[in-house]
Amino acid sequence: MLIGILALQGAFLEHAKMLDRLGVPHYEIRNLGTLRPMDGLILPGGESTTMGKLLRDEGLFEPLRDLIKNGLPVFATCAGLILLAKKIDNDARSYFATMNVDVVRNAYGRQLGSFRTEAPMDGIGTIPMVFIRAPYVARTNGTSRVLATVDGHIVAVREGNQLGTAFHPELSENLSVHRYFIEIIKHNLQ
Amino acid sequence: MQNDRYELNKQLAQMLKGGVIMDVTTAEQAKIAEAAGACAVMALERIPADIRAAGGVSRMSDPKLIKEIQAAVSIPVMAKVRIGHFVEAQILEALEIDYIDESEVLSPADDKYHIDKTKFNVPFVCGCRDLGEALRRIQEGASMLRTKGEPGTGDIVQAVRHIRMIESEIRRLSSMREDELYQAAKEWMVPYELVKKVHDAGRLPVVNFAAGGVATPADAALMMQLGAEGVFVGSGIFKSGDPAKRAAAIVKAVTNYHDPKILAAISEDLGDAMVGINEGEIDILMAERGK
Numbered sequence: 001m002l003i004g005i006l007a008l009q010g011a012f013l014e015h016a017k018m019l020d021r022l023g024v025p026h027y028e029i030r031n032l033g034t035l036r037p038m039d040g041l042i043l044p045g046g047e048s049t050t051m052g053k054l055l056r057d058e059g060l061f062e063p064l065r066d067l068i069k070n071g072l073p074v075f076a077t078c079a080g081l082i083l084l085a086k087k088i089d090n091d092a093r094s095y096f097a098t099m100n101v102d103v104v105r106n107a108y109g110r111q112l113g114s115f116r117t118e119a120p121m122d123g124i125g126t127i128p129m130v131f132i133r134a135p136y137v138a139r140t141n142g143t144s145r146v147l148a149t150v151d152g153h154i155v156a157v158r159e160g161n162q163l164g165t166a167f168h169p170e171l172s173e174n175l176s177v178h179r180y181f182i183e184i185i186k187h188n189l190q
Numbered sequence: 191m192q193n194d195r196y197e198l199n200k201q202l203a204q205m206l207k208g209g210v211i212m213d214v215t216t217a218e219q220a221k222i223a224e225a226a227g228a229c230a231v232m233a234l235e236r237i238p239a240d241i242r243a244a245g246g247v248s249r250m251s252d253p254k255l256i257k258e259i260q261a262a263v264s265i266p267v268m269a270k271v272r273i274g275h276f277v278e279a280q281i282l283e284a285l286e287i288d289y290i291d292e293s294e295v296l297s298p299a300d301d302k303y304h305i306d307k308t309k310f311n312v313p314f315v316c317g318c319r320d321l322g323e324a325l326r327r328i329q330e331g332a333s334m335l336r337t338k339g340e341p342g343t344g345d346i347v348q349a350v351r352h353i354r355m356i357e358s359e360i361r362r363l364s365s366m367r368e369d370e371l372y373q374a375a376k377e378w379m380v381p382y383e384l385v386k387k388v389h390d391a392g393r394l395p396v397v398n399f400a401a402g403g404v405a406t407p408a409d410a411a412l413m414m415q416l417g418a419e420g421v422f423v424g425s426g427i428f429k430s431g432d433p434a435k436r437a438a439a440i441v442k443a444v445t446n447y448h449d450p451k452i453l454a455a456i457s458e459d460l461g462d463a464m465v466g467i468n469e470g471e472i473d474i475l476m477a478e479r480g481k
Contacts, residue, residue, distance in 0.1 A: 008445050009208040009229055030445055031452065045205050047229040047265050054227060054445055057438070078205075091264065105264055111288040112311055114198045132201050133266065133288070171201050 001185060004029045004038035006064075008054040010046015010079060014170040018178045032059040040073040040185040043080025045132065045168050048105070051079060052095045061095075068098045073161040073188050075181040081157075081164035082135055089138050099162050100142035107136045107153070107166075121148040121156050124176045129155065129167035136166045161188055199313030199333035202266070202288070203397035206230055206334075206420055210410070210441050211399070213237050213424040216255075217262035223427070226437035230266040230288070232422065233259040238295050238342030239425035239464065242474070247297045250278040256285055268315070273480040274300025276309075283312045289334070290314045294479035295341045295424075304480060307331030317401065319352045319477055321359035322378035325388070328396060329380055335394065337418070338477040339402015342425050344466030346403045348477055349413060353400055357417045364392045402477070405430070405463050407443030407456050414447035431461030 003019060005012045007028035019026045026042075029035055041064065043051075055061040068074050068084075076084045084099040091105050108114065114133055120126045129150065137154035140146055148156035148165075155166040161184055169177035209229025214220040220231045235251045236244065250271050260267045266288035271278035273292055278299070282290050292305055294317050307314040308331035316327035317338035324335050337356070339349030363374060363385065371389055375382040387395055400413030401422035410421045421444055423437075430436045439456040446452040469475070 007208070009227075011204045011207060013207070014204065031449070033449075046207075047205070047209060049224055049265060050209055050227045050229045050441065053225070053438075054442070057227075057442065058445075110260075110286045111199070111202055111266065111313060112283075112286050114202065116194050116198065130198070130201060132198065132205055168201070171204070 001025065001039050001182075001189070002027065002037075003040040003042060003185070004036070005042045006044060006051065006080075008046075008058070009050045010044045011168070011170060012042075012044045014168075015042045015044050018170050018175060022175060022178060022182065024182060029060065030058075032063070035060065035063060038072070039189060040075065040181065041067065043074060043076040043083050044170070045078035045080065048079040048082040048095070049093075051083060052093065055095070065096045065098065068096055068162065071161050071188065073181065073185045074163070075178075076162070076164045077168050077170060078132065078134055078166060081137075081166055084162060084164055086141070099157070099159050099164060100144045101140050101157055101159075101164070102138045103135045104138050105135050106133050108134055117150060119148055119150050119155075121177070123147070124180055127169070127174050127176055128172040130171040131155075131167050132171075134166045195311050196331070196333060200396050202313060203315070203334035206266070207397055208444060209420050210437070210444050211268065211420070211422045212427055212437060213422075214259060215428070217258045219428055219433075220259045220262045222434050223437060224263045224265050226434055227441035228265060228437065229420070230268055231259065231263060232268045232270065232291065232424075234270055237425045237428060238476075239344070239429050240342075241295060242342040242472070249296060250275070250281065253281065253285055256282070256287065260285070270296055271305070272296040272299040274298060274303050274305060276305045279305055279310060283310055287312055292316050292332075294338055294476045298479050304330050315399075317477070317480070318356065320355045321363065321388075322380065323481060324356055324394060324398070325378055325380040325384050328394075329384060332396065334397050334399070336399040336401040336422055339400070339404070340469055340472070341402045341476050343403050343469065343472065344405040344426060344429070344464040345469055346405070346409045346412065347469055349400050349402045349404065350416065352477075353413060353416045353418055356394075356398070360388060360393065363389050404440070405466060406460075407439045407453060410440045410443045411447035411453055414444055420444065426464055429464035436460050436463075
């Protein structure tokens with residue numbers, strides 16, 4: 001099993017450390033030249049506008065979108081979730097638009113609105129959740145389904161092999177969301 | 191300040207890693223910076239090169255300007271306060287700024303004390319030239335660091351000196367015997383616990399960016415290869431011939447800092463770089479402010 005981590009900008013090393021702890025091989029995707037076959041893709045937190053621009057400039061946008069459309073398992077956190085969303089309520093831009101969800105960018109406001117909490121996630125149990133200038137999902141459409149909510153807002157979603165969280169599992173010590181993603185990959189490989 | 195809040199503030203800096211934070215003086219420049227791929231903008235009235243040229247006392251920006259820039263972009267907005275000026279910091283916190291830079295670029299308000307940053311909920315980034323300064327700022331509550339470099343010069347030499355100093359001091363600290371750490375804490379004028387933490391981890395406990403004198407994609411990549419986790423660009427962009435193009439090139443250089451072929455391609459035909467001043471030609475060394 002090999003997981004590619006989008007390493008254009010943001011907290012990609014934090015995901016790499018989680019995968020190291022799980023003993024799962026991974027590599028960094030920085031430009032088209034570094035793209036290799038993989039069994040799963042992680043879209044990390046960071047700034048979605050920065051990543052969105054670099055995805056296009058580096059020629060990575062279409063190859064990655066096609067891989068996701070064709071069922072490559074993908075795990076997206078925070079800005080990554082914005083990249084997957086079909087629609088952004090408070091922004092005209094959209095990126096991969098492969099997941100049938102509408103998100104709100106910076107939904108909790110500026111940095112003073114960032115927070116940490118604990119809440120249950122479907123199929124996992126109660127876990128720590130760190131929200132940094134985070135989005136949330138306003139609504140799920142099509143076959144996307146809700147995995148977790150906090151204060152009535154949707155913060156974790158799944159559609160087929162796509163998994164998205166508004167929070168940052170990679171900023172906690174808890175490996176369970178990464179394990180959950182590894183299970184999606186294993187199931188997909190069978 | 192709650193412990194959670196400090197962690198969250200350090201974590202915002204983690205999200206900025208691998209990115210470029212650009213100085214902007216108008217909402218329009220902020221939009222150019224965001225479109226070029228900046229991961230945050232620093233809102234200020236004058237960029238360092240112009241502060242240097244104008245002389246006199248430089249202060250926190252007009253809140254009106256900061257609000258205009260906040261309204262113009264969706265990326266984090268930072269702003270500067272004078273060293274030690276905790277009321278300017280209170281004002282920026284009231285504006286819900288995403289990060290405060292307690293900055294030697296502005297005229298210091300206090301020649302002895304820095305702001306007690308633990309009293310604030312918004313995060314602070316501070317400049318440093320060596321490990322002692324870095325750890326003293328962390329002890330005061332900074333949740334992100336940057337090299338001081340020499341702002342507004344377009345001369346990278348000081349930023350290189352500072353990142354090399356910090357990195358080499360961390361390596362030296364990591365190799366010390368545990369009983370040597372007490373003396374190290376004394377020399378750096380910081381608590382033993384903080385020294386021990388860096389000794390054990392082999393790195394600073396907060397994100398460290400490069401700043402001060404970055405003018406080209408090569409400068410940015412140099413700082414990344416020397417150990418910076420991201421780059422601030424001040425005068426280098428909007429004092430150059432083609433700001434949008436240069437800004438985008440520096441963003442790409444920070445992502446692809448170890449790929450010389452890509453660096454060669456993006457360095458091509460960028461127009462004039464900012465003219466720059468050598469460190470020997472300037473009267474005020476801003477990096478000397480706030481130790």
